[in-house]
Amino acid sequence: MSNFLVAGVTQIETIVRVDKIPVSYAPLTSVQDSIYTAMGGDAYNESLALKWLGDEVTFMSIVGRNQDLGLINPPDRKITLSTDYIIPQMKETPTEVVLYDKQRKQQTFEDIKDLRENVYDMNVVTPIAGVCDMMVLANANFCRPFAKTAAELKKPIAVNIRNYNPEKEKYNTDFLEPAKVLYFSDDTLSEDPYDFIDRMASSYGTEVIILGQGSEGLILFDKTKNIKAHYKTVKTNEVVNTIGAGNALFACFLHYYMETGDSVNAIKNALLFASYKIGYMGTSNGFMTVEQLEQWRNLIWGIKKTPFEEQGA
Template sequence: MSKIVIAGITQFETVIKVDSIPFDMNRMIHDSPIYVGGGGDAMNEAFALTTLGDQVYFMSVVGQDQNVEVFNPPDFKVHINTDYILPVMKSTPSEIIFFDNDQHQLIFQDLKDIRQAKYDMSMVRPIMAEADLLLVSNANFCRPFIHYALSAGKKIALNMRSYSKEKEKYNADFLENADIIYISDDTIEGDPYEFIDDFTRRYDPEIIILGQGKTGLILYDRDRHVKFHYNSVKTNEVVNSLGAGNALISCFIHYYLETKDSVNAIKNGLLYASYKTGFMRTCEGFLTPEQVEQWRDLIWKTQSVTDMYGVEVPEN
């Protein structure tokens, strides 16, 4: 079991299933599944890592009058610790997500006053001293966490999600200090391997995971001299792919801290993300370690090396 500090956004989500995107705005949509509840990158990571058995310190900010226990759905078997979710904003951020059967998404996000929010760091220093890793998003209130993790000599994992060249300078403190970086390729132009090469030259992280949606991902491991594309795997029927990246980076971190083996960890991360897409809510569908082992045996005892990587490479 690892001790992990998570710092990032918590929000309310309204998730709506529609027939297709774009949809006819002049037509009433009947009988579409709708979910309203808690979500956000940090909350999803907290549920994933708690389900995997890690001790999680979930540090986030919400509205001043917010009852933080609403972020523990009553039908969930896993309960996350909400002691470190601070009600320091005027109101809690929210997001509306439309998705269809082809996994097209239309997202409306209202982050409220989160850019001005500040976290009370007085409680962070003693916790960080005992932690194994900081998993952080690039929200403004998360910037001080980088300093505390560096001061304590802890590994830093950055869940950056989308990338923008124009905004990269605002994320320099995160990128320069992160040991593990997860980025989705949704907004990346050009060759993905060249993108990774450029990143490694400028920031020299230990690990880069470049998510590539349905096609899988690219794993870069500096110390193992690994830079491979891994195909996605099939577990559940896909219902909603939103949140798969949070599941993947969470699972990768759990097994990387446990085994120091990035290839083992990314294989587990791929099946973890695949299984999670079988659920509508972004904060559900997380496997236990026992379930991960069951799925791993099912997938890689029968899958060829070519199917796994998409290229002919030696088996690890």
């Protein structure tokens, strides 16, 4: 079990299932069980996944002044996140609407409200950062001081850059330079994926890079182990909704990577975790248990328990 400080965006997400993207115009479309609304956001989802896997999690975020924090922890969920460090200081909570179809295409509409103008009280952060094992950050503006604090305290940093944009790379150097682990999605990537990883690794000295490739799987780079390999997706569930799968994968990888230091075993567990997740509606639903992960891992790859697991640590 590791102690994670997670900082990033919390938002209200509405997920809409459509027949095909782009959507054809119709004055009214009425389909039962096709719209789902709940709290979400990359860092929120990652916090839930880490907590589900048994880690200690301190989640720090900013929401609207009138936001009902009770929505952070719906009554039917088995785990809860502390809301002590979710600060209601924005005019409104950020909002996102995602359309998705059977071909796994997605179209996202995002409204971050006044998020860029808000800052987080770092006096609260420093003592908690001092005792955490890793800081997991989104590349939101208010998270920049978190990256600086982590570097000063010599704490490892993992950053979910989400969609890469070469024109905005210079604005992300505060996160790219100190990060030990980086996660990207190839949704907007225009260059060869292996060339991209080589460039990121050589430019910033990153130890571990994960490049998510949707239904094609992912590429794992580990500088220490001299690994740069593609891993295909695995199937444990029928696909219902792929939104949030990347957050689940990233969180699960960090859980096992921090526990064992084995990036290959961690990424295989993460692929399983994400494959199960896509069988459920909603970005914060459908997490596989540690026991299920072990069973599926042994079934697919024949991986025995690690020495760490055998010791019952």
